[in-house]
Amino acid sequence: MxxxxxxxxxxxxxxxxxxxxxxxxxxxxxxxxxxxxxxxxxxxxxxxxxxxxxxxxxxxxxxxxxxxxxxxxxxxxxxxxxxxxxxxxxxxxxxxxxxxxxxKPPTPKPSHEDHHTVIIGGGASGFMVAQTLRHGGYAGKITMLTAENRAPYDRTALSKAYLSGKKPADKLALGGADWAKENKIDLREGVKVTKLDREAHEVHLDGDSLGFDAVIVATGATPNTLKVPGAELDGQYQLRSFQDAQALKDAAQGKNIVIIGSSFIGLEAASSLIEGAASITVIGQEAEIMSRALTPKVGRAIRKLHEDRGVKFHLNAEVEAIEGSGKAEAVRLKSGERIKADLVLLGIGVKPNSDLLSDLANKKGAVPVDAHLLAAPNVYAVGDIALAPTLLGEMRVEHWRVALQEGMTAAQSILESFDLEPMDRRVPFFWTQQYGKSLRYVGHAESLDDTHIWGNPDELKFIEFAFKDGQAVAASGMGMDNDLAAFEELLLLGRVLRAEEIRKGEFSLVERLK
The missing domain is CATH 2.102.10.10 (Rieske [2Fe-2S] iron-sulphur domain)
Structure with missing residues (x-):
């Protein structure tokens, strides 16, 4: 054609x-x-x-x-x-x-022929390190060690398309089913790393060790658990791995589901499971859903999406106990209310898996890194464990795109090729999809004390700006995709929008780029 x-x-x-x-x-x-x-x-x-x-x-x-x-x-x-x-x-x-x-794109000149990179972790960051190295001409050995019995896969789909049945398991693999083989990655599944010896340049496994020239620690995070009576009962699920999602999907059909946690993972799961569930109830400690990222006005509009489909909410609520005989049968709140639960899904945050770099981590388990993700000489920390500089300051971000960015940046550092911007020239971005509607968030705001909305959240067409010192540092929105993309580009260009200008009325952020 x-x-x-x-x-x-x-x-x-x-x-x-x-x-x-x-x-x-x-x-x-x-x-x-x-x-x-x-x-x-x-x-x-x-x-x-x-x-x-x-x-x-x-x-x-x-x-x-x-x-x-x-x-x-x-x-x-x-x-x-x-x-x-x-x-x-x-x-x-x-x-x-x-x-x-x-x-055809030009084939990069081979480099690092006698070099060995060991990647600990098979998530987004680890995958992107290996992908970027090979695309950049890295001809050395790449070993990827993952605790899961599965090649790298799209974790974002677990709470969305996989749970809803729109994306089968065989379509989740990152890079395709034969990615590791095609890219000459020594992928070792079901492997537990017991120690990282930085001085000796060795990674210790159960009964084995590997030498390295560079090591990437991409060990991700572990979901938090409840510390209440009944927390040990069966019938409680988390949603972090494919195995978690598969177990939840198999168990959820026709059940009365209680989701503890009113942030993105729990709400995405509610959206994906509602069709086959007998009922879904979401319990949140805050006054409104997704309150760390959105103001109550926007949170209410998204909550209505759920309520219109039958999801019930208990907000400003705290779980006192999980009740049941052998398995969860109900969730009791501190108010005394008892909610029937055939199945309980926990969505109460995660903690970084930074044990291999515990001497470098801060009190919250985050590992400080520089703009190229170096935590120590020849040691990179990426993904959920990394406390990394961004254009908007140093932060630990648990979102998919940032994890991929950090993997790219670490690989570029190993290649000694800095064509791509380091992390301190990048802007955080994430998205959530619920009932086919996408909310996107650009930037980072420590607080939502100073905000302004263009459009109407109730019509799911809006941008909500958050300000710091009179400047827009974050924007979330639905139905105004190009303006949100332009907002990110304006931040990257250093052309920060001021609060007084935004409050005067709507204008095209795309046109502002020109």
Whole structure:
């Protein structure tokens, strides 16, 4: 199939999606320089032409994966790879793109042939370290040690598409079913690391040890447990691993489910399980759901999404005990109320698994790292355990995209190739999806004492800004995707929006980029 078009069909400095049969082609233009790519984001299939272009950056409107407008290379996850590029041919005023004429990306020069990188952990960060190393020409040995009996997989899908039955288990693997083999990764599943000897450059396993030149500690986090009478009863579940999700999915059908915790994981699970459950009740300690990220007005609007589908809420509530004979049968609140529970799901936060670096960790278990994720010479800490610098300050972030960013950054450090920005030039971003509606959050706000809303949360079309010292440091929203993507780009450019300007009334953040 061939796309025929004129340069004037694409705005100079912009981009445009063309349809060619059942395919979509994205064309970028900078003067007489035109490039053509697959238009659909490789992460979740969004049309990139409906996203934001900022200089050389193409930003996906859904999850802010970012690609280079000149060659389609990956700049920011959650996409795991760049865009397929096609050759643009010129014949006078007419231009054409033959979809059979693909431009293969240049093969990087092999490096680090005698180098060994050991990755402890098979989650998002660890996966992205290995992926970025191989894509960057790393020719040394990569060993990945994971405690799970499973290759790296998309953990974000567990509480969403997997629990709801929309995504089967065999579609969860990151990079595909044969990723480790294709990338020459020595993947060892079901392995427990007992010690990390930094001085000797050795990782100790049960009865074995591995030497390393660089080690990545990507050990993730462990869900918190209840400390109340009855916490030992059967019928209580967590949602962190595939095994957790599989057990929960198998047990939940037709049950009266009580979810303890009113943040993202618990609410995503409620959204995914409600169709097959007899009932779902969510218990939260705060006055409103997701109160650390959203003001009560926005929280109420999202809570209504759940209530309209039959989910019940007990907020400002505290669990006093789990009751039952052998297994959970009810949750008793401190108010004295007793809620029937055939199944209890705990969504009360996590603690970082930083035991291997305990001497470096702070009191909360977070491991301080520099902008390239180094915790100590040749030792990198990434993902849920890392206390890392960002554009908005030092923080430990438990979100998927940040974990992937940290994996990319650590790999770039090993490669000694700093084409990508270090972590202190990056902005945190996360999303949640409930009942097919996506809430996206850019930046970071320590408090929600000073905020302003554009749009109407009750109509699920809004942006809520949070301010610090009169400047917008975070924005969450629904139904205004491009403005949220533009907000992130403005933060990256250092063009911070001031509170008084935002309070004057709505304007296009996309236009502000130009």
């Amino acid at each position: 061939t796309l025929n078009f004129k340069a004037s069909d694409v705005t100079d400095g912009g981009m445009h999606t063309f349809e060619v049969g059942d395919q979509k082609v994205l064309v970028t233009r900078d003067g007489d320089d035109l490039h053509a790519f697959d238009a659909l984001c490789p992460h979740a299939g969004a049309d990139l032409g409906e996203g934001v272009r900022c200089g050389s950056r193409i930003v996906c409107p859904w999850h802010h994966a970012t690609f280079h407008a000149g060659d389609g290379s990956l700049i920011e996850p959650p996409a795991l790879e760049g865009l397929k590029e096609y050759r643009v041919k010129s014949d006078g005023e007419s231009l054409s793109v033959d979809l059979e004429d693909e431009i």
